[in-house]
Amino acid sequence: MGRIYLDYAATTPTHPDVVKAMLPYFTETFGNPSSIYSYGQEAKGVIEEARAKVADFIGARDEEIVFTSGGTESDNFAIKSVAFANESKGNHIITSSIEHHAVLETCKFLGRKGFLVTYLPVNEYGLVDPGDVKKVITDKTILVSVMHANNEVGTIEPIAEIGKITKEAGIYFHTDAVQTVGHIPVDVDALGVDLLSISAHKLYGPKGVGALYIRKGTKLLPFMHGGEQERRRRASTENVPGIVGFGKAVELAQHDMGQEAERLTYLRVQLVKGLLERIDHVRLNGHPVMRLPNNANVSVDYVEGESMVLNLDLEGICVSTGSACSSSRLEPSHVLLAMGLSHEQAHGSLRFTLGKWTTEEEMGRVLEVLPRIVARLRAMSPLLKSTRKRGEDA
Amino acid sequence: MPSVWSQYSEKVMEHFKNPRNVGEMESPDGVGHVGNPVCGDIMELYIKVDNDIIVDAKFKTFGCGAAIATSSMVTEMVKGKSIEEALQISNRAVAEALDGLPPIKMHCSVLAEEALKSAIEDYLAQSKRKEANRDE
Numbered sequence: 001m002g003r004i005y006l007d008y009a010a011t012t013p014t015h016p017d018v019v020k021a022m023l024p025y026f027t028e029t030f031g032n033p034s035s036i037y038s039y040g041q042e043a044k045g046v047i048e049e050a051r052a053k054v055a056d057f058i059g060a061r062d063e064e065i066v067f068t069s070g071g072t073e074s075d076n077f078a079i080k081s082v083a084f085a086n087e088s089k090g091n092h093i094i095t096s097s098i099e100h101h102a103v104l105e106t107c108k109f110l111g112r113k114g115f116l117v118t119y120l121p122v123n124e125y126g127l128v129d130p131g132d133v134k135k136v137i138t139d140k141t142i143l144v145s146v147m148h149a150n151n152e153v154g155t156i157e158p159i160a161e162i163g164k165i166t167k168e169a170g171i172y173f174h175t176d177a178v179q180t181v182g183h184i185p186v187d188v189d190a191l192g193v194d195l196l197s198i199s200a201h202k203l204y205g206p207k208g209v210g211a212l213y214i215r216k217g218t219k220l221l222p223f224m225h226g227g228e229q230e231r232r233r234r235a236s237t238e239n240v241p242g243i244v245g246f247g248k249a250v251e252l253a254q255h256d257m258g259q260e261a262e263r264l265t266y267l268r269v270q271l272v273k274g275l276l277e278r279i280d281h282v283r284l285n286g287h288p289v290m291r292l293p294n295n296a297n298v299s300v301d302y303v304e305g306e307s308m309v310l311n312l313d314l315e316g317i318c319v320s321t322g323s324a325c326s327s328s329r330l331e332p333s334h335v336l337l338a339m340g341l342s343h344e345q346a347h348g349s350l351r352f353t354l355g356k357w358t359t360e361e362e363m364g365r366v367l368e369v370l371p372r373i374v375a376r377l378r379a380m381s382p383l384l385k386s387t388r389k390r391g392e393d394a
Numbered sequence: 395m396p397s398v399w400s401q402y403s404e405k406v407m408e409h410f411k412n413p414r415n416v417g418e419m420e421s422p423d424g425v426g427h428v429g430n431p432v433c434g435d436i437m438e439l440y441i442k443v444d445n446d447i448i449v450d451a452k453f454k455t456f457g458c459g460a461a462i463a464t465s466s467m468v469t470e471m472v473k474g475k476s477i478e479e480a481l482q483i484s485n486r487a488v489a490e491a492l493d494g495l496p497p498i499k500m501h502c503s504v505l506a507e508e509a510l511k512s513a514i515e516d517y518l519a520q521s522k523r524k525e526a527n528r529d530e
Contacts, residue, residue, distance in 0.1 A: 304434055306458035310410065323434055323458070332434060344456075347434040380416045380462070382427070382438040382454040 003316045004362045008202075008294060008355030009151055009179060010320060014245065015204035015356075021248040022206065025241040033238050034227060043240045050247025057250045058196065059187040060213050066230045067243050070210040071178040071199030073223075075102040075145075077212050077234070078174040078195040081220035082143050083110050086172070090140035096120045096128045096157075097338040099147050103176055104334075107145070116140070125287040126155035126339050130162045141171050148177040148186070148196075152322060152335040152351060153286030154295025156184070163192020172218060178202055178210075179292060182253035184261060194218050200242070204356065205249030209242035264293040264354050267363055271352060272296050274367040279374050285336060285349060294354040297322075299336070299345040302384040303377040308350055311373040317366060322349040344383065402459060403493035409463035414470050419452045424517025426509040435461045435502060439469065439509040443517055448472045448480055453509070460499035464506035467491050477514060483507065 005013075025046070031039025033047055048062070055062045068074045083093060095107050097119045107117045118136045120128050128146055137144075144166050149156045159175050166173035174195035180186055181196075182203025188196055196213040200206055214220065214233070226235030275282055281301035300308065305321030312319055322333030323346070332346035341349075352366070378384050402410070419440035429436040435457035442450035451469035455462050468488050472480045485503035489495045495503055 302456065304457050304461075307410070307462060310459045314411065343431040343434070347431070380413065380454050381456045382436050383431075383456045 003318065004365060006317065006319045006352045006354060006358065006362070006366070008358075009154075009292075009351065009353035011201050011207065012204045012355055013357070014201070014206050015249060015252055017252060018205055018245045018248045022241040022245040025244050029240075033240065034229065043238075046247075047238055047240060047243050050243045050250075053247045053250045053254075054198070054211055057186075057254055058181065058198075058213060059189055061216065063231065064188075064213055064216055066212045066214060066234050067238060067246075068210045068212055068223075068234060069208055069239070070201070071100070071176065071197050072102040074178075074197030074199070074210050074212040075100065075174075075176055076106050077223040078197060078214075078220075079103065079106045079143065079145055080110065081223050082172050082174070082195065082218070083115055085219045085221045086142040090138075090142045092116045092118070092138055092140040092142065094118045094120065094133060094136055094141060094144045096122060096146050098122050098126055098128075098150055098152075098335040099145070100151055100176055100178070103145055103147065120146075122155075122338050124340050125290075126150055126153045126285075126335065127287060127290070128157050128162070130158050130165055133162050134165050137165070137169050137171065141169070143172045143174060145174040145176070148175045148180040148191070149184075149292050150286070150335060151179050152333055153297045153339070154179075154292035154353075155287045156180070156290045156292065159191045159193065166194075167192055182250065182257065183292060183294065184257075188213055188215065200246040200249055203249050203253050206242050206245040209239050209246045211246070260356065261293040264358070267354055267358060267360060268294060268296050268352075270360070271354075271363045271366065272298070274363070275370065278367060278371045283345075285339065285341070292353075294358075296352040296354075297349060298352075299341060299349045300374055301345065301348060302381045303374055304347050305349055307377055308348075308370075308373060311377070312366075312369065315369045315373075317369065320351045320353075322351065323347040401496045401499075402463075403495075405491075405493040406460060406463040406495065409466040409492065410459045413462055413466040415450075415452045415466065416454070417452050418454060419450070422452075422513075424513040424515075424520065426512030426514075426516060428508045428512055429457070429505050431456075433501070434458070435505055437461065437465055437505055437509040439465070439513045441472065441513045441517060443477065446476050448475055448477070451513075457502065457505075458499070460495055460502040461505065463492055464488050464495070464502045465509070468506040468510055472510060477517070480510065481514060483510060 029042045031043045033044035055065045111117045172194045175193045176197045178199045181198045194215040199210040222233050224235045285297040305323030336346035422440035423443040424441045426439040438454045440452045453465040455465040485507040489503040
């Protein structure tokens with residue numbers, strides 16, 4: 001068996017059909033969309049086609065879609081551009097404590113620039129309580145930003161409920177939908193959002209391209225100053241091949257999303273069930289049902305995540321962990337800690353995210369390999385011994 | 395086999411895959427317990443001392459690849475050394491013996507040095523107590 005990739009939430013391989021659709025726009029139709037001659041106008045045409053596809057996919061109008069360089073830019077764009085454009089109205093922003101760093105760090109930055117940011121807590125499943133949003137809104141609140149689904153634990157947030165609250169209060173509402181678009185249905189009106197971030201490489205599109213949905217009438221500043229591109233909201237020569245690939249990825253997702261969600265849910269349920277059966281002291285992180293079809297996040301007691309990831313990698317299996325040791329931050333996952341997990345449990349977490357090319361056979365391989373790895377690491381864990389000792393003393 | 399984590403040297407990976415001296419020790423002469431769950435590394439190091447010479451060392455570690463490799467390496471390095479020689483082993487020496495560690499993982503080697511020092515201190519405190527008992 002070749003390598004087993006189970007980190008689709010980090011990035012997806014670009015679909016071969018997407019690559020094929022992009023290729024002509026590197027060498028043949030390479031023109032700058034701002035040029036008035038044929039090369040340029042052809043490029044402009046395909047950008048508008050891609051825009052229409054993305055807009056249609058999320059129930060938006062074409063002119064409400066701005067192409068960006070990806071999820072991080074879309075989050076920065078939404079939050080900073082709304083914050084600075086509405087400063088005269090108020091300086092209060094509400095977000096959650098489990099957002100992606102692209103949102104959290106942007107909010108922290110604004111906090112240093114004089115804005116007041118409220119970071120809402122989550123419950124044990126990683127859910128934000130819409131009631132909490134209502135409680136903390138003040139007459140100075142200008143923006144609420146809560147992610148559609150969490151990238152680490154897969155919990156899907158009650159966005160539509162929060163959307164009703166923000167609409168009633170007349171406050172802008174942004175959601176980071178990087179993990180959901182292309183995987184579960186997303187409709188901007190059903191969700192009640194004014195701004196929504198998308199990234200192409202999470203749905204089998206290329207890296208370096210994404211979009212921000214901006215509801216018509218939303219007051220915000222341009223994110224990049226320069227040319228007239230993207231209705232003057234985001235200057236820069238358009239990433240034509242990337243945008244074409246993004247459009248193609250959306251088209252493919254529109255076609256097989258429902259079926260794929262069903263298939264991945266089945267595989268994920270099998271995986272989680274198998275892990276809980278074969279390894280003791282394992283818990284599922286995130287909501288048991290309200291979660292992304294492809295996400296299985298577990299904490300394995302008494303062992304540290306990076307050492308599991310390394311061992312799995314030696315067996316050709318690629319997964320990620322919320323352990324500090326795997327990052328340069330030296331702090332375990334802020335998401336797991338916000339959900340009330342202990343530091344040990346957060347350090348011992350593993351995230352499996354399944355995708356288009358995941359098979360049942362691969363799940364079987366994980367279930368065969370991981371129990372062995374855990375047993376070996378537990379044999380050298382001082383945590384297990386001290387726990388046993390405590391048990392014996394009692 | 396795919397090539398693994400270029401951040402680690404081959405030696406680190408080798409000790410990670412086949413750690414030496416893993417496990418608890420029956421009636422050790424000194425035990426060192428360092429680290430905490432917050433940072434994600436916990437090391438326990440046991441030594442057996444005969445005539446001022448460390449004749450055996452074992453460890454148990456909860457931690458990343460570097461934490462396991464440094465634990466393994468430090469137990470290898472102390473065997474056969476006198477207490478005084480063992481106290482001279484620095485974290486840098488452990489890291490160098492592993493052909494280096496990524497900068498972000500240097501704290502793992504510090505932990506290994508601390509675990510060793512703590513085990514030796516425990517041994518010295520115990521032998522002092524024993525001596526006191528004998529004197530009585």
